[in-house]
Amino acid sequence: xxxxxxxxxxxxxxxxxxxxxxxxxxxxxxxxxxxxxxxxxxxxxxxxxxxxxxxxxxxxxxxxxxxxxxxxxxxxxxxxxxxxxxxxxxxxxxxxxxxxxxxxxxxxxxxxxxxxxxxxxxxxxxxxxxxxxxxxxxxxxxxxxxxxxxxxxxxxxxxxxxxxxxxxxxxxxxxxxxxxxxxxxxxxxxxxxxxxxxxxxxxxxxxxxxxxxxxxxxxxxxxxxxxxxxxxxxxxxxxxxxxxxxxxxxxxxxxxxxxxxxxxxxxxxxxxxxxxx
Amino acid sequence: xxxxxxxxxxxxxxxxxxxxxxxxxxxxxxxxxxxxxxxxxxxxxxxxxxxxxxxxxxxxxxxxxxxxxxxxxxxxxxxxxxxxxxxxxxxxxxxxxxxxxxxxxxxxxxxxxxxxxxxxxxxxxxxxxxxxxxxxxxxxxxxxxxxxxxxxxxxxxxxxxxxxxxxxxxxxxxxxxxxxxxxxxxxxxxxxxxxxxxxxxxxxxxxxxxxxxxxxxxxxxxxxxxxxxxxxxxxxxxxxxxxxxxxxxxxxxxxxxxxxxxxx
Numbered sequence: 001x002x003x004x005x006x007x008x009x010x011x012x013x014x015x016x017x018x019x020x021x022x023x024x025x026x027x028x029x030x031x032x033x034x035x036x037x038x039x040x041x042x043x044x045x046x047x048x049x050x051x052x053x054x055x056x057x058x059x060x061x062x063x064x065x066x067x068x069x070x071x072x073x074x075x076x077x078x079x080x081x082x083x084x085x086x087x088x089x090x091x092x093x094x095x096x097x098x099x100x101x102x103x104x105x106x107x108x109x110x111x112x113x114x115x116x117x118x119x120x121x122x123x124x125x126x127x128x129x130x131x132x133x134x135x136x137x138x139x140x141x142x143x144x145x146x147x148x149x150x151x152x153x154x155x156x157x158x159x160x161x162x163x164x165x166x167x168x169x170x171x172x173x174x175x176x177x178x179x180x181x182x183x184x185x186x187x188x189x190x191x192x193x194x195x196x197x198x199x200x201x202x203x204x205x206x207x208x209x210x211x212x213x214x215x216x217x218x219x220x221x222x223x224x225x226x227x228x229x230x231x232x233x234x235x236x237x238x239x240x241x242x243x244x245x246x247x248x249x250x251x252x253x254x255x256x257x258x259x260x261x262x263x264x265x266x267x268x269x270x271x272x273x274x275x276x277x
Numbered sequence: 278x279x280x281x282x283x284x285x286x287x288x289x290x291x292x293x294x295x296x297x298x299x300x301x302x303x304x305x306x307x308x309x310x311x312x313x314x315x316x317x318x319x320x321x322x323x324x325x326x327x328x329x330x331x332x333x334x335x336x337x338x339x340x341x342x343x344x345x346x347x348x349x350x351x352x353x354x355x356x357x358x359x360x361x362x363x364x365x366x367x368x369x370x371x372x373x374x375x376x377x378x379x380x381x382x383x384x385x386x387x388x389x390x391x392x393x394x395x396x397x398x399x400x401x402x403x404x405x406x407x408x409x410x411x412x413x414x415x416x417x418x419x420x421x422x423x424x425x426x427x428x429x430x431x432x433x434x435x436x437x438x439x440x441x442x443x444x445x446x447x448x449x450x451x452x453x454x455x456x457x458x459x460x461x462x463x464x465x466x467x468x469x470x471x472x473x474x475x476x477x478x479x480x481x482x483x484x485x486x487x488x489x490x491x492x493x494x495x496x497x498x499x500x501x502x503x504x505x506x507x508x509x510x511x512x513x514x515x516x517x518x519x520x521x522x523x524x525x526x527x528x529x530x531x532x533x534x535x536x537x538x539x540x541x
Contacts, residue, residue: 175331176368176427180382180434181358190385194372 050243057245061237068226069233070253076215076229079143080150081208087151088158093188095163106159113156118149118214125149126221142227146218154211161203165196202272205265209258230254281340282307282438282469283328288337290323297323299493301337305438310470312480312501315490316516321473324490325442328471329360341438358386361431365443367423369415375402375426376411379433387434394433401429405459421452425459432463439463441472457483477520481505489513 015023094106113121125148130136138144169192177187197204216231223232234250281304290298297320305311313321326332328339330346330353339346344356370378379398383389389397402408405425415423424444431439441460445453457479464470464483474480480487480501487504489496491512497504508514519526 170366170368172364172366172368173370176362176364176370177382178354179329179331179357179360179362180431181354181386182382183354186385190381191370195370198372 052244052248054243054245057237057241057243058249060241061233061246061249065230065233065249065253069228069230069250072218072227072229073212073215073253074257075143076146076150076218077208077211079147080154080211080215083147083151084154084158084207084211085204087155088162091155091159092162092166095159096166110156110159113152114160118153119217119220121153122149122217122220125152142218142221142223145221146215149217149221150211150214153214154207157207157210158204161200161207162196165200166192168199169195199272202265202268205261205268209261209265212254212258212261280307281305282309282342283471284338284340285324285328286338286340288324288327288339289335290320290327290332291335297493298327298334301490301493301495303488303495305469305471307469308467309485310464310468310472310483311486311488312484313471313473313488313490314475314477314480314504314516315496319490320493321490322442325440325471325473328440329357329362331362354386358434359437361428361434361436361439363424363427363431363439363441363444365446367415367420367427367447369423369427369430371415373414374411375407375413375415375418378415378426379430382430383433397433397435398429401433402426404432404462405429406455419452420448421455424448424456428456428459428463438469438471441470441474443473443475445474445476475520477505477517489516491516 091106091109094102095110097103097106126145138148140147166188173191173195174187177191178184182190215229218227218229219232219235223229228236230250230253234246237246238244283303283305285301285303288298288301288303289296299320301320301324303311303324313324315321323332327334328341328346330339334347337347341356341360344351346353346356369375370381373381376395376398379401380391380394383394383397384391399408399411402411405428407422407425407429410418410422410426415426418426428439428444444460445456448456453476457476460470460472460479461483472480472484482501484501486498487501488498489504489508489510489512496512497508497510504513505517508517
């Protein structure tokens with residue numbers, strides 16, 4: 001190379017593009033195979049089966065697993081979702097309000113409840129509020145209590161999601177509605193919100209999946225046998241049978257709900273993508 | 278001239294420090310069709326949006342019929358029912374079918390019953406030649422069809438005045454004709470219309486009066502033949518020459534303070 005030639009020469013490794021690709025791919029498969037083999041060799045399969053997959057213990061769980069535990073998980077989650085959605089909508093509208101104190105209040109709520117662990121909120125609702133207001137009674141007993149707790153947990157997230165959805169609706173929609181004589185409130189309800197909710201359906205469904213898991217915190221509220229949900233139920237039976245199979249089965253029940261929901265979300269997102277084009 | 282249907286008195290509008298409208302006086306008589314032309318940034322769209330108070334004027338007064346819109350005690354929603362507006366971007370409600378786009382405002386705002394709203398919707402869809410699209414959704418329509426639906430939606434409210442904000446600017450050239458044909462028919466039916474447009478042929482053939490705006494003021498106005506065919510002002514001539522023969526335009530120095538110098 002003469003010093004007048006200033007072109008940068010590619011460094012030569014001696015491997016062609018195809019060779020490099022093969023090498024990289026081969027290394028990744030080798031690591032994966034090694035991990036699987038290591039796990040299969042070190043695991044005590046007999047013990048694992050004994051601890052997690054005892055068929056007769058699993059059989060004992062029925063029918064209460066479905067008629068009580070799964071039913072309650074679904075009930076708690078859906079009621080919490082409804083409360084959270086209603087509260088979240090109110091907070092989102094406050095956040096977008098032209099009245100300063102409303103905006104401020106909504107901001108404070110969102111920051112506080114997004115920053116707190118769900119467990120703390122459950123204890124606050126289950127223990128703190130009844131002590132602070134001795135006269136207070138949650139409608140529906142434990143169900144009401146859980147609905148409020150899960151509602152408080154999810155409302156902050158949903159408020160932010162709903163606000164984003166409202167802001168994603170083009171301004172021209174509101175202008176068109178106002179020019180037709182809609183009042184601001186009516187334009188919001190009839191024109192903006194229906195479009196906003198269509199936009200935020202996937203993230204809202206994700207929030208529902210999260211709530212399914214958070215409903216397990218009922219464990220800490222002290223519930224009757226009939227009010228137990230999947231986690232409490234699995235935990236109780238795991239200790240009475242001194243075996244972890246109930247935990248595994250309860251876990252599978254969660255997946256039974258959350259995986260199809262996730263698939264639905266993915267579908268919706270794919271469809272939204274297509275519609276944007 | 279009969280009683281003015283639209284009356285604008287000494288209208289001013291600022292966005293922050295940007296003085297977009299600098300004292301506009303304009304009267305539009307009942308049944309008159311007025312086209313507002315002018316370069317982009319001249320304030321013509323802002324003027325139109327001030328007429329139904331989508332933009333709040335900074336100063337001056339706006340009347341439609343006998344009602345002063347700029348009066349803070351006026352029920353603006355009630356007045357807007359009498360003013361139809363058509364947007365550049367159509368702004369149809371995408372979550373509603375074509376018919377629902379026409380019936381929902383009637384039912385929610387005018388409290389018409391289902392049957393009446395449906396009848397009025399069908400009449401107005403027929404008026405813009407889109408009866409066969411009654412059950413379609415806006416996303417399946419061409420731009421020209423969407424704009425005709427938007428016109429029908431405004432007409433279904435029974436307005437006394439129609440405002441058009443560059444109704445054909447977002448359309449593919451071959452679709453412009455259908456929309457202009459609907460507007461021409463509307464003008465022939467005696468509707469009072471204020472049209473912000475770049476369609477000089479339409480302005481020339483349909484308008485009763487053409488208003489040329491630049492820099493936030495009305496530079497000149499008059500019959501279409503006068504303003505478009507024989508413009509008195511240099512700025513009007515300059516604008517029209519660029520519009521009618523864009524390929525011949527020269528590269529110009531940007532004059533960001535053009536608005537400031539516009540006080541003629």
